[in-house]
Amino acid sequence: MWQGVVATVYRRGTEWITTLRDQGRAAVTDPEATAAVLVASLTYYPILDVLIGHTPGGLAPDRFLGAWLESGVAALRLT
Template structure:
């Protein structure tokens, strides 16, 4: 069964994780540029929320 609150928490946490790692350790997850990260995040978010 879908859990929108948990899904929202995961999506928001992943957005905060990206810049925190960049500041703390000097690189991002997978060393992705912001544009690639955002595109993948949007694709994953839409799929998770079943908006397609």
């Protein structure tokens, strides 16, 4: 499960962010760490909801996703 699905998501996120950086479209110091933070934070929401029936901060999906997008754009420092 980890190698087949989850590790692939982290690796693809790293590749995408690295490409953005290499093209001069994002100012990211550590693409691998940035991808890990963005993917982990995005996947945490549904996992917590399923496991304990609560979402981070009790937020509705639209509010969480909006804040995640805002944080992601800031983390990537898109140029």
